[in-house]
Amino acid sequence: MKRVLSGIQPSGQLHIGNYFGMMKTMIDYMEHADLYVFIVDLHALTSVQDKERLSQGTLEAAADFLALGLDPERCTFWVQSDIPEVCELMWILSTQTPMGLLERCHSYKDKVAKGIHANHGLFAYPVLMAADILLFQSDIVPVGKDQKQHLEVARDIAIKFNNTFGETFNIPEPAISETTAIVPGVDGMKMSKSYGNTIPIFLDDKPLRKRVMSIQTDSTPVEDPKDPDTCNLYALLKLFAQPDRLQEIRNLYINGGAAYGYIKQELFELIRDYFTDAREKKKEYLQNQDYLKEILHKGAAKARAKANITLEQVRDRVGLSY
Ligand code: ADP
Numbered sequence: 216m217k218r219v220l221s222g223i224q225p226s227g228q229l230h231i232g233n234y235f236g237m238m239k240t241m242i243d244y245m246e247h248a249d250l251y252v253f254i255v256d257l258h259a260l261t262s263v264q265d266k267e268r269l270s271q272g273t274l275e276a277a278a279d280f281l282a283l284g285l286d287p288e289r290c291t292f293w294v295q296s297d298i299p300e301v302c303e304l305m306w307i308l309s310t311q312t313p314m315g316l317l318e319r320c321h322s323y324k325d326k327v328a329k330g331i332h333a334n335h336g337l338f339a340y341p342v343l344m345a346a347d348i349l350l351f352q353s354d355i356v357p358v359g360k361d362q363k364q365h366l367e368v369a370r371d372i373a374i375k376f377n378n379t380f381g382e383t384f385n386i387p388e389p390a391i392s393e394t395t396a397i398v399p400g401v402d403g404m405k406m407s408k409s410y411g412n413t414i415p416i417f418l419d420d421k422p423l424r425k426r427v428m429s430i431q432t433d434s435t436p437v438e439d440p441k442d443p444d445t446c447n448l449y450a451l452l453k454l455f456a457q458p459d460r461l462q463e464i465r466n467l468y469i470n471g472g473a474a475y476g477y478i479k480q481e482l483f484e485l486i487r488d489y490f491t492d493a494r495e496k497k498k499e500y501l502q503n504q505d506y507l508k509e510i511l512h513k514g515a516a517k518a519r520a521k522a523n524i525t526l527e528q529v530r531d532r533v534g535l536s537y
């Protein structure tokens with residue numbers, strides 16, 4: 216069975232881009248993979264520097280995953296900082312990481328270009344991510360398209376390490392779902408916590424409706440034909456509508472008659488209904504935080520045992536065991 220691993224940052228409310236780009240894919244893998252899922256609080260520290268926000272965000276992200284259907288009995292599910300071994304591996308990998316490899320990373324360059332004050336953690340972010348992936352000898356790493364380059368960095372580091380010290384790490388493959396590769400936000404740009412354009416998964420009805428109604432559309436009159444494939448609203452509808460209904464709406468776009476207001480109302484109802492059960496379950500987890508923490512601690516113990524197998528080998532290969 217393939218070992219599939221991915222993590223998510225607890226740096227804000229999780230949104231439907233996170234859900235379709237990563238969370239759903241991971242939950243679906245539970246059926247046929249040796250699955251590793253974790254909340255990357257150490258990565259989130261590069262942008263969240265607020266104790267309450269980080270610790271509460273971590274518990275919420277964990278509750279989100281469980282509420283959406285992740286079963287901790289059928290996977291390994293933990294919080295990154297509960298396994299300090301990952302930081303040791305990160306340091307060792309850092310010594311195998313050329314500066315140029317990190318300097319080329321779009322994610323870092325974009326953030327700097329946006330005026331975000333870069334700290335060393337942000338620069339070294341892909342090395343910590345490589346440590347996450349390589350520590351567990353992952354075969355497949357499902358991520359959104361924006362993380363593809365980070366995966367390439369992890370592969371490059373693994374190859375370099377193996378060449379220098381002998382075969383140690385499995386070389387991971389990315390898994391990027393093309394249909395949901397990039398979920399657009401309400402403004403048509405990539406939906407992202409950092410752009411303030413998200414539709415959070417667990418909004419209450421009223422704010423959810425308001426958010427859906429704020430999806431930007433053009434000002435073509437209702438009766439005029441429109442191109443569904445360039446429409447932000449249609450791209451979001453595609454994720455939730457049944458195929459028959461989607462085809463009907465597609466025809467309205469192409470032949471004229473698609474009224475954005477009605478379609479938004481329909482999208483709001485679809486999103487609300489899709490997540491109804493999960494919303495209830497999330498509340499239950501958050502009301503029972505001791506239970507939630509127990510799940511995470513058990514997961515960390517399971518993951519740590521696996522992590523130590525790799526780390527001992529690594530220490531030995533590089534000469535840190537004497
Ligand atoms: P954000 O951009 O909101 O901060 P993250 O960078 O924490 O999101 O991404 C968490 C996971 O969700 C990653 O696997 C990422 O590729 C995926 N993801 C984030 N936004 C989207 C999106 N708009 N479409 C598809 N996948 C996404």
Ligand code: TRP
Binds near residue numbers: 224258347357358362
């Ligand atoms: N960088 C990833 C993101 O923001 C999160 C992440 C950290 C991750 N470590 C990982 C994803 C390891 C996959 C594998 O989305």
